[in-house]
Amino acid sequence: MNAFTALSPTYSQIVFDMKKKATISILCLAALLVMPAGLFSATDPAKAKVFDDVIVPVLSVKCYDCHGADKDKGKLRLHTKEDLLKGGKGEGAKIIVKGKLDDSELFYRISLPKDDDDVMPPFDEDEPHNPVTPEELKVFEAWILAGAPFDAKVADLKGDVRKAAENILKNPPKKKETATASLEPKLPEVPPADAKALAA
CATH class of the missing domain: 1.20.5 (Single alpha-helices involved in coiled-coils or other helix-helix interfaces)
Incomplete structure (x- = not known):
């Protein structure tokens, strides 16, 4: 060889x-x-939609716990387009009024300072506050003023609003853990002992 x-x-x-x-x-x-x-699509600004890919993730993380499919605090749900336009329990209260920022209860609530009793998401000293960020507010504002179009694309936004939307696409909002949840130890799963090994 x-x-x-x-x-x-x-x-x-x-x-x-x-x-x-x-x-x-x-x-x-x-x-x-x-x-x-x-x-594949949500983080691609060329294909992303303002409502589906920017606004819905914000609502999902910061509003759906109280106003989603499983809970309707104040008889208000925000998880469908119909519910967003329908409004809540307050007489004449409209969550979104197309083209009118001052009449849109949603924008009013999420833009309040955290020490205001009406701010949403609510501020609770025992829970981590996860307010809507200035970037997120900028997108909500532009979207409502444009008539709240559900088919608007991120690529059609201009200037700072487009930058804000693209940043949200890259860094989608996340839920904040409670202080107690973050301190809880996470123990690894241990498989049952091998009977033969114990007998040896």
């Missing part, structure tokens, strides 16, 4: 390598297929 044949891969090694590469390719393809469609 010469040095060349000693280094050459055998037939079984070649087949094994081919199977290994094929398995990896299939796993990668499967991972791509099961990814939610939002991971």
Whole structure:
């Protein structure tokens, strides 16, 4: 056997390598297929919509706990377009009035200072406050003034409003953990002991 044949891969090694590469390719393809469609489109400013991809994530994190599908505090839900335009329990109160910022209860509440009794999300000393940020407010303001168009695209926004929307796409809002939740230790799962090992 010469040095060349000693280094050459055998037939079984070649087949094994081919199977290994094929398995990896299939796993990668499967991972791509099961990814939610939002991971591809929501962060792409060219395809993102102002309401679906910027405003809804803010409402979801900061409002849906009290005004979502599972709870309607004050007889108000914000998780559907119809509910947003319908309003809450207050007489004549309109959550969103297209083109009219001062008449839109939603904008009024989320833009109040945190020490105001009517601010939303509410401020509670025992809970972490997760207010709507200035960037988020900027997008809400522009969207309402434009007539609250549900099909408006981020790419059609101008100047600082577009920058704000793109920043929200890159860094979507997240829920803040309570102080007690962050202190709770998370113990790893321990498998049951092997009976044979214990007997040895």
